[in-house]
Amino acid sequence: MSIRKGRSVTISDVAEAAGVSRAAVSKVIRNAYGVSPGMRARVETAIEELGYRPSVAARALRGSSYRLGLETPHINARFMGQIMHGAKQAVDGTPYQVILAPADGPEYSTLESLADGLVDGIIAVSPLVDTAWLENLAGRVPVVMLGRHDDPRGYDTVIGDDHAGTRAVMRHLFELGHRRIAHLTEPSPVTAPGSGTPHAIRLEVYRACMAEAGLGHLTHVARRHDNTVPATRAAAELLAAPEPPTAIVAGHDDIALDALDAIVSAGMRDRVAVVGYDNTDLAAHPLIDLTSVDQQGVEMGAQAATMLLERLQGRTEPRHYIATTTLHVRGSSIPPV
Amino acid sequence: MSIRKGRSVTISDVAEAAGVSRAAVSKVIRNAYGVSPGMRARVETAIEELGYRPSVAARALRGSSYRLGLETPHINARFMGQIMHGAKQAVDGTPYQVILAPADGPEYSTLESLADGLVDGIIAVSPLVDTAWLENLAGRVPVVMLGRHDDPRGYDTVIGDDHAGTRAVMRHLFELGHRRIAHLTEPSPVTAPGSGTPHAIRLEVYRACMAEAGLGHLTHVARRHDNTVPATRAAAELLAAPEPPTAIVAGHDDIALDALDAIVSAGMRDRVAVVGYDNTDLAAHPLIDLTSVDQQGVEMGAQAATMLLERLQGRTEPRHYIATTTLHVRGSSIPPV
DNA sequence: ATGAAAGCGCTAACAG
DNA sequence: CTGTTAGCGCTTTCAT
Numbered sequence: 001m002s003i004r005k006g007r008s009v010t011i012s013d014v015a016e017a018a019g020v021s022r023a024a025v026s027k028v029i030r031n032a033y034g035v036s037p038g039m040r041a042r043v044e045t046a047i048e049e050l051g052y053r054p055s056v057a058a059r060a061l062r063g064s065s066y067r068l069g070l071e072t073p074h075i076n077a078r079f080m081g082q083i084m085h086g087a088k089q090a091v092d093g094t095p096y097q098v099i100l101a102p103a104d105g106p107e108y109s110t111l112e113s114l115a116d117g118l119v120d121g122i123i124a125v126s127p128l129v130d131t132a133w134l135e136n137l138a139g140r141v142p143v144v145m146l147g148r149h150d151d152p153r154g155y156d157t158v159i160g161d162d163h164a165g166t167r168a169v170m171r172h173l174f175e176l177g178h179r180r181i182a183h184l185t186e187p188s189p190v191t192a193p194g195s196g197t198p199h200a201i202r203l204e205v206y207r208a209c210m211a212e213a214g215l216g217h218l219t220h221v222a223r224r225h226d227n228t229v230p231a232t233r234a235a236a237e238l239l240a241a242p243e244p245p246t247a248i249v250a251g252h253d254d255i256a257l258d259a260l261d262a263i264v265s266a267g268m269r270d271r272v273a274v275v276g277y278d279n280t281d282l283a284a285h286p287l288i289d290l291t292s293v294d295q296q297g298v299e300m301g302a303q304a305a306t307m308l309l310e311r312l313q314g315r316t317e318p319r320h321y322i323a324t325t326t327l328h329v330r331g332s333s334i335p336p337v
Numbered sequence: 338m339s340i341r342k343g344r345s346v347t348i349s350d351v352a353e354a355a356g357v358s359r360a361a362v363s364k365v366i367r368n369a370y371g372v373s374p375g376m377r378a379r380v381e382t383a384i385e386e387l388g389y390r391p392s393v394a395a396r397a398l399r400g401s402s403y404r405l406g407l408e409t410p411h412i413n414a415r416f417m418g419q420i421m422h423g424a425k426q427a428v429d430g431t432p433y434q435v436i437l438a439p440a441d442g443p444e445y446s447t448l449e450s451l452a453d454g455l456v457d458g459i460i461a462v463s464p465l466v467d468t469a470w471l472e473n474l475a476g477r478v479p480v481v482m483l484g485r486h487d488d489p490r491g492y493d494t495v496i497g498d499d500h501a502g503t504r505a506v507m508r509h510l511f512e513l514g515h516r517r518i519a520h521l522t523e524p525s526p527v528t529a530p531g532s533g534t535p536h537a538i539r540l541e542v543y544r545a546c547m548a549e550a551g552l553g554h555l556t557h558v559a560r561r562h563d564n565t566v567p568a569t570r571a572a573a574e575l576l577a578a579p580e581p582p583t584a585i586v587a588g589h590d591d592i593a594l595d596a597l598d599a600i601v602s603a604g605m606r607d608r609v610a611v612v613g614y615d616n617t618d619l620a621a622h623p624l625i626d627l628t629s630v631d632q633q634g635v636e637m638g639a640q641a642a643t644m645l646l647e648r649l650q651g652r653t654e655p656r657h658y659i660a661t662t663t664l665h666v667r668g669s670s671i672p673p674v
Numbered sequence: 675a676t677g678a679a680a681g682c683g684c685t686a687a688c689a690g
Numbered sequence: 691c692t693g694t695t696a697g698c699g700c701t702t703t704c705a706t
Contacts, residue, residue, distance in 0.1 A: 008477055010683055021693045026685055034691060057397035057454040058683035061698045065394065067455070077418065081411075088441060097450060100437035104425060113434060117394040117699090118404070118455070140345060257622065264623040285594060286601040287624050347699055358677045363701055371675060395699035398682045454683090 009050045018046035029054055060117055066095045068308055069119035071110050071126065073103045078254060078280040079297055080125070083146065086301025087123060094309060096120070108133070115141050121308040123301075127190055127197035142311035144304045149196040151320070156307040158321045160295030162201040165325035169249055169275050169293060170209035172327060176335040178247040178273065181210065182220040182238050184231060184259055185251035191223070199251050202277070206249060220245060224255065231255045235262035239272065246336035247273035253280040256290055260332065274332045289331035296323040346387045355383035366391055397454055403432045405645055406456035408447050408463065410440045415591060415617040416634055417462070420483065423638025424460060431646060433457070445470070452478050458645035460638075464527055464534035479648035481641045486533040488657070493644040495658045497632030499538040502662035506586055506612050506630060507546035509664060513672040515584040515610065518547065519557040519575050521568060521596055522588035528560070536588050539614070543586060557582060561592065568592045572599035576609065583673035584610035590617040593627055597669065611669045626668035633660040 015022040020039055027035050028043040035043075046052070056065050070087055072080045087098050099119065103110035107126040114122050121142040126134075131150055137143055138154035145157050173181055183206045185191050191199045203221065210219045222238050224231035235258060238245060248263075250256035256276030263272050276283060279294035303321045310319070352359045357376055364372050365380040372380075383389070393402050407424055409417045424435050436456065440447035444463040451459050458479040463471075468487055474480055475491035482494050510518055520543045522528050528536045540558065547556045559575050561568035572595060575582060585600075587593035593613030600609050613620060616631035640658045647656070 011685095012683080022684075023686085023693060023695095024691090027692095030685085032685095036691060039692080053449060053453050055398070055454040055683050056450075057394050057402065058698090059685080060394035061392070061398055061683080061700090062685045063698090065455075074418075074422075081414065084439060085411075088439065098439065099455075100439065102421060102425065102435065102437065112390060113393075116390050117392040118402075118436075257619075260624055261622055282594075282619070285598055287597055348701095349699080359700075360677060360679095360702080361675090364676090367701085369701095373675060376676080392699050395682090396701080398684085398699080399701045400682090 008055075009052045011052070011054065013050055014043065014046045014052045017050060018042045064120045064312075065118060066097065067119045068096050068098050068305060069101055069114040069122045070098055071101050071103050071107070071114060071122065071124035073107070073125055078282065079252060079278040082278075082280070082297025083123075083125075083301035083304070086298040086303070087305040088301075089298070090302040090305035091309070096309065096312075098305065111137060120312060123304045123308060127195070127199075142308055144307045144311075146300065146304060147198045149198070149201060153318055156304075156311070156319045156321075158300050158304045158307070158323070160198065160300065160323045161325050162198045163205055165277065165293040165295060165327070166202045166205035166249075167209060168325065168327040169277075170206065170213075172291070172329065172333060173247050173249070173273065173275065174209075174213055176247075176273070176333065178336050179213075179215055180218050180220075180243065180245045180336075181206075181215070181247045181249060182222060182245035183249045183251075184222045184224070184235055184238065184255055186255075187223055187225050191251075202249075202251060224258070231258035232262045232265075235259040236266065239263065239266045239268060244268070245272065247275070247333070250274060250276050252277045253283055253290065253292055256292070256332075257282070257288070260288070260290070270334060271337050273334045273336070276332075279326075279328050283328065283330065291330045291333035292328055294326045294328055296325075299323055345392075346389045348389070348391065350387055351380065351383045351389045354387060355379045401457045401649075402455060403434065404456045405433050405435050405642060406438055406451040406459045407435055408438050408440050408444070408451060408459065408461035410444070410462055415619065416589060416615040419615075419617070419634025420460075420462075420638035420641070423635040423640070424642040425638075426635070427639040427642035428646070433646065433649075435642065448474060457649055460641045460645060464532070464536075479645055481644045481648075483637060483641060484535045486535070486538060490655055493641075493648070493656045493658075495637050495641045495644070495660070497535065497637065497660045498662050499535045500542055502614065502630040502632060502664070503539045503542035503586075504546060505662065505664040506614075507543065507550075509628070509666065509670060510584050510586070510610065510612065511546075511550055513584075513610070513670065515673050516550075516552055517555050517557075517580065517582045517673075518543075518552070518584045518586060519559060519582035520586045520588075521559045521561070521572055521575065521592055523592075524560055524562050528588075539586075539588060561595070568595035569599045569602075572596040573603065576600065576603045576605060581605070582609065584612070584670070587611060587613050589614045590620055590627065590629055593629070593669075594619070594625070597625065597627070607671060608674050610671050610673070613669075616663075616665050620665065620667065628667045628670035629665055631663045631665055633662075636660055 011022050011025050014025045101114050123144045125146045135154040143155040148157050186199050191203050222234045224234045248259045253276035259274050276290045276292035279292040283290040283292040300323050348359050348362050351362045438451050460481045462483045472491040480492040485494050523536045528540050559571045561571045585596045590613035596611050613627045613629035616629040620627040620629040637660050
């Protein structure tokens with residue numbers, strides 16, 4: 001917190017002030033082996049007095065930046081908050097920091113730009129990028145992917161149990177007596193069959209459950225579309241059908257909120273059930289009161305960051321973590337009328 | 338998008354492949370003056386073929402990282418989304434990118450760590466840091482501060498018109514007939530009188546309006562407290578009073594949501610009005626339907642980023658932007674019973 | 675218009 | 691235990 005003017009103080013300044021070599025200062029700031037207590041003390045004093053802060057750029061060029069990058073698609077933003085929280089928690093007490101790189105468009109470019117030497121490791125939610133491409137990326141910098149149901153060798157993964165979570169939702173709705181259940185989800189690329197994205201799996205499980213219950217003919221999948229059809233409109237269209245669904249299974253809570261919006265706007269508040277996914281903070285709000293699947297976002301974020309730290313410490317075998325899910329039943333899942 | 342193995346390709350590799358000097362490659366990638374079309378073409382081809390990406394660390398060490406840092410306190414997260422969006426929009430088409438640095442605890446350290454050579458400029462929301470300290474920081478790297486009503490020379494500011502916004506809220510409530518109006522806001526440090534933070538100003542204006550209306554004796558300020566008293570509880574206490582307020586003016590929308598939570602839980606849904614601030618996306622949701630002050634968060638973010646870009650291009654005189662406010666009246670501001 | 679060369683601030687061998 | 695040295699990949703004078 002010392003205040004200094006002008007060009008910033010470098011490791012040489014500290015070395016000079018403490019009467020030691022730059023290497024010695026470097027060792028001190030990295031807690032490296034081989035520094036006498038006396039020297040350490042003098043160096044630390046000098047650092048303090050000069051208000052020295054190591055240049056991230058220089059460190060990164062030579063070794064580590066001590067930054068972990070979290071790529072966050074703005075989609076599903078509320079869930080990302082949980083991830084973020086967990087990740088920060090996990091790096092607490094380490095020299096590492098988490099920075100966020102918001103991905104607007106193509107995820108490739110955001111990931112590349114993170115890998116361009118800015119960070120020592122990457123946590124990302126990029127369901128659509130190619131596995132081979134990711135393996136390659138992971139060869140240059142440690143990578144943990146969130147929400148990928150693939151089984152890669154080069155990077156770690158953290159996923160929720162989308163099968164169990166979705167089955168719990170369907171069972172719950174069936175038990176309530178619902179038969180005409182629709183699924184409202186993300187645009188096709190993210191839900192393409194076999195793509196292995198969480199949303200693709202939720203969709204598959206939805207279909208499977210409907211079929212198993214002998215309700216295959218009532219299967220109905222609606223999607224929002226980027227920049228053209230917001231989820232609210234997709235939901236409204238669902239509700240305007242001659243025989244509207246009695247329950248809507250939303251791909252995640254943000255979509256569920258939009259579904260609720262459409263339902264309320266259509267004056268069908270107590271005729272259509274809604275279930276979300278992620279159990280974001282809003283779900284518990286009494287005005288929303290949304291039944292939702294909790295997949296431990298905070299824990300997922302923490303695991304992801306921890307895995308990255310392990311990689312940074314030398315682990316090379318891949319690890320894959322699966323978070324358990326819990327259905328939180330709230331007021332939005334009413335029985336059919 | 339080319340895929341390569343092993344150690345990443347450097348500027349030397351490109352230079353060699355194109356049969357030119359490294360300096361030439363550097364000029365090409367920076368669009369600098371003094372490259373023949375022929376050379377440019379060959380270099381670009383080589384870059385493409387090799388999948389070359391400049392190292393951010395190396396560039397930063399020597400000049401710019403082409404990264405703009407946005408420090409975001411997790412408080413008031415929904416508003417930050419607007420800022421973020423605007424900032425990204427503003428850097429679109431420039432070589433710059435926005436990265437986020439979430440500030441958990443002391444803002445000083447997050448700011449420092451951004452300034453440690455990671456970014457070329459900083460946008461921050463740090464109401465509590467010392468002006469002199471900030472001026473110093475701004476001497477090392479361009480800084481734009483959001484929500485600071487001070488008049489600094491070294492950095493730029495972007496603020497909303499908190500006076501006008503809050504006056505609009507109070508006028509609206511008075512016109513509805515409210516007299517017993519409470520204010521629910523952030524913990525004291527951020528609302529300390531004279532601190533010049535947006536929340537301090539909103540509080541002052543609230544007090545002033547109450548006094549001007551001859552209602553000084555009904556002034557009632559409640560606060561949430563970090564980690565001890567959530568806003569929901571502070572609101573609940575307000576409602577439990579013998580003569581509860583008929584309207585609650587919340588410091589921002591997230592607090593307003595908590596107030597609504599408490600009100601609904603207390604079964605006082607149609608007896609207490611609530612007004613928020615920031616007009617976040619949720620305010621318009623029919624289940625929330627929150628009257629709120631719009632202070633153009635997206636525009637604020639865009640302005641902030643633009644100002645940073647201007648600084649990076651050489652501007653040195655400070656600029657200060659004030660966003661206008663608009664009150665969006667919705668269902669949450671009911672008249673007193 | 676092009677290239678050679680000198681660093682930016684730091685870390686990692688390697689000597690002493 | 692401590693210091694010397696050689697770069698990391700890039701930008702930037704300054705010659706040519």
